[in-house]
Amino acid sequence: MGVKTMLRAIFPAPDHDHKRCTSTAIAHAEARCAARAQRLTPIRRHVLETLLASHNPLGAYEIIERMADKKGRPAPITVYRALDFLRDNGLVHRIESRNAFVACVHNHSGDALIVFLICERCGAVGESPGDAVAQALKASSRAAGFSPKSPLIEIVGICSHCRQR
Amino acid sequence: MGVKTMLRAIFPAPDHDHKRCTSTAIAHAEARCAARAQRLTPIRRHVLETLLASHNPLGAYEIIERMADKKGRPAPITVYRALDFLRDNGLVHRIESRNAFVACVHNHSGDALIVFLICERCGAVGESPGDAVAQALKASSRAAGFSPKSPLIEIVGICSHCRQR
DNA sequence: CGCTTCTTGCTGCAGTGCAACATAAAAAGG
């Protein structure tokens, strides 16, 4: 696997096959919900699609904006409830440092640590493999008698695409 | 340095000499502001003292509550401005995942990575040495062509004091 | 069909955070 391919896997390149990556993610969401006997209702699917269409984190009210059509817009609580559902099922992550949400494009195995790399220039969010970081964190935590739980950390910086400009 | 001492350095024990740790922190704040030609005004000092008195992260409006007296309470913006000042000078950290603020009890050297260990039971926040984690993160980021900036990560879990109960 | 459970719609509100402008206080300069 070349470097370029690897980068693509982490930060979605601007020119990637977006239609395909979206449909893959939706299919994955359907499969996961079916396996868990959860219902991916039209609203929930619509919220997920909205996030997938952006590839960048969106605030709740930004999602509402983008979901609006002639028939009006969903109420905030409606979107929040859909987001709760999607998060519970590992299909969406919340970016704490931005009060925003992003669709998950990977199959996370249970409790693996996730490292979000957030570009402060373009706002893109990449997910980095965090095994080594997880090890270091675990060791560091244990030294403090601490039992970590949340496998999710956020790092702000500049992404490869923005730096090359 | 024994383990117990080390733990104390990370999670303040419930029975530690709080008066002393507070006055030390205030003295440090004064020194740092003096060195930077910044003014630790009464309001800013009061906000810092409020945070120090808690040792746990406080929301902005919780700070306002605790600062209230017969003469009324500070306006939100007043507290936010003081918090901005204290953060700019490295005396206070913002806990993103909680929309809360905590007084910093260490002398952070410039750009060292800070790991916050947040106890989900008692809400206490400890700071863990993050050198190993920082190394792993740097390596992981570089693999993605990413230049990290914010040296601050938050881990939720159970602290040693709560687990022992 | 009737019951339970899940989902959505609706109203309302509490917490967060700051913009914009006015005023006071402190530092700098002559």
Place this chain on the structure above:
DNA sequence: CCTTTTTATGTTGCACTGCAGCAAGAAGCG
């Protein structure tokens, strides 16, 4: 010492975030 400039605080107001609580509708099940 007084003026000018900078810095800090006060005041009003508002936009955004997130959810509680209740009512109504839809889906699954015996």
